[in-house]
Amino acid sequence: MRRTGDLKLIQELNRFIILDTIRQFGPISRSDIAKKQGISPTTVTSAVNELIRDGMVAEDGTGESKGGRKPIMVRFCPDGKFLIGVSITNTAITIAEMNLEAATKQKKIYPVKAGLVSDLIIQYVLDSIEDFLQSVDDVSRCLGISIIAPGIVDAASGVIRFNSKLRLHDVPLIDMAEKRFGLKTWLDNDANAIALAEKNFGGGLNANNLLFVTVGEGVGSGLVVNGSIFRGSRGGAGEFGHTTVDRSGMRCDCGNVGCLENYVAWPAIYSGILSAVTRGKETLVMDLADGDMTKITFDVFRQALHQGDQVCQDIVDEIASYMSIGIVNLVNLFNPSLIILGGEMIRDNQVLFERIQKQVMAQAMGTMVEGLEFRPTVLGADFEVKAAAAVLLQDVFHFSL
């Protein structure tokens, strides 16, 4: 049943607008808030008092007088409430306590042993959260738990629909967590959440249409559309790795032909190295792997690349070319105003970054590249839990009409 209009609704809306104004423009006086948002001073006063009681806002001395009584400034208190961010990956469960600005207060990493899949991994996630909650005091100030996970995730119903590596299928994670901990819980896909975090805490503050692309062992993408995460009809949107870039290319596991992933992900890199070696090329990779083919890993490749190995650089050139085609398609379809590139392949690799940027700017349609910006990720080490926080904060506080 859809939400109907009542007094509670307008109060919530105005409280949010006022809090958001303080967060963005604070320290600010009550009077200025009223003027800025067209809300009566009386309403602002009562709202601010309530926000102070809640601990989300505090008075902060007096400001400069403009010819009369000095204004009492109020400022945002990001530590007034907190939230628990949880990131599930194939190798670790990362859990953090964060404040309203997604600043980490404490963080624990629970390693995932190989082979821990299906029901067991879910149990492990829940047990880890329980353990983490022991070290949290004053649960009453906790807004809730926000979980992000790779794979196909139905955020609306709170179900992990599908994750092949962790062997998850239709796991009602929100229900399980809410029942066990009594805290409101959110769930979303990791790449989408990162895209939202880049928008809200990263460089994309004014970008309502933002594209996040990650290149590492695989490729992934997250999409922010009209200011919120775009999930598609069943949470499966953004399978950027499986867009066709070469009609006459190789067949992919997914049933399609010439998928991007086949040209830029680790298996493609690996076979590129092998083929170079077979052709008798010299490469640092073989030295680093002690001449043992089976010891060639993504990390070895990265090392060799960093040391200027020509074979690896050629492979990266090839990747740049394919990535650009894929991103051009995205630009022509979505017309984003900002593209953020991340992932192990791009980190510390200015050349790849610039090559992709240049090629996309040249090949995408003229009207699409006007004002189009490229940026590297800026979230830093805590990006996973920050992403989880972004999902929760967006839902709780972004209450605009």
Next chain:
Amino acid sequence: MRRTGDLKLIQELNRFIILDTIRQFGPISRSDIAKKQGISPTTVTSAVNELIRDGMVAEDGTGESKGGRKPIMVRFCPDGKFLIGVSITNTAITIAEMNLEAATKQKKIYPVKAGLVSDLIIQYVLDSIEDFLQSVDDVSRCLGISIIAPGIVDAASGVIRFNSKLRLHDVPLIDMAEKRFGLKTWLDNDANAIALAEKNFGGGLNANNLLFVTVGEGVGSGLVVNGSIFRGSRGGAGEFGHTTVDRSGMRCDCGNVGCLENYVAWPAIYSGILSAVTRGKETLVMDLADGDMTKITFDVFRQALHQGDQVCQDIVDEIASYMSIGIVNLVNLFNPSLIILGGEMIRDNQVLFERIQKQVMAQAMGTMVEGLEFRPTVLGADFEVKAAAAVLLQDVFHFSL
């Protein structure tokens, strides 16, 4: 300045919810509306009375008693208000008066002479609207004017950013129309508007993520995302024709390589015919064009295709293959629940429709095709003005939180 919460807001919201309930479930009693939406009976009574005064709702006899007083049924009156829909194309300005269900009351077509471009075409549009308004009585019941146009359109600011054929560049059409006619005016891109109309008046009632693809002389697409039109950051989203499907393909005017449009639009078809003829193939096209190459038009091609010409059918097969690749990309990126195919090429061409459908279902990712539907357009002859109406009605009445 963002809208703040006041009493007017909750009233508007509730009026909308009640009107929408009557429209969807009517005839319905006041009491049932209250139960269905969780609004108090008193509020429903007063809202319904106001809607009756406005002419948008009417009482409609009594219903069956369920053990007490007989309910007075109320129903939606789509003719209570009307709107003006305007469609601008390269060949004609179509204007219609429509009711709240986008049913056409009267319609006029103002032909566009060749060479009428730039300022002149805009003047012609405005003059045509003025002429049309003469035949409309009771302007006070008019919700406004909704205009759709091809090209890059910035719906938010009401500006036609760019249209190459009509030579339009940054035309502030909404401002011009509102000043001249004193009626609130809307403006949007044609393909996007059609996509929305297909959702609201066509087969896509429950599809919140819907994709509309048209294949004719060119290709176009419109996108409905989370229930509303997706426009991108500057109104340029959905340039489906310029997505790369062949990395090693031919260079396109747009600066990119292997764009879909180069393989499926009229110039590609034309050169396909020529190449077949050069290779000495028999084709009806030459007969229909009296052996004159320059007389080969899209219509001639369509006729030959309809008469079963093999050369034309081969070309259509090729088109199906390319279109499918492009649509698979869209499906993997957007995860829509419904794809609607339209345009001259697909109309009356069940074979093409089915071939595309089959290929997309086979090649898109498994999780994306679960529950994915294909449908032909259902809007009929008035689809252009219906599309314009959809834009206005969505904005005026879709007021959900």
Next chain:
DNA sequence: ATCACTTTATAAAGTCATTGGAAAAATAAA
């Protein structure tokens, strides 16, 4: 046929978040 009970619609009274006006507090300028 009568009486008890339902259902529907509306009227009257009560609730509550907003607003506008006035008062209080605090300060600058004359």
Next chain:
DNA sequence: TTTATTTTTCCAATGACTTTATAAAGTGAT
């Protein structure tokens, strides 16, 4: 010191909603 101005807060009024009460119009059992 006096006056004007700005900021904050108190208070009554507004208005859209809800609850409660009432009237109208029915059903169904006795």
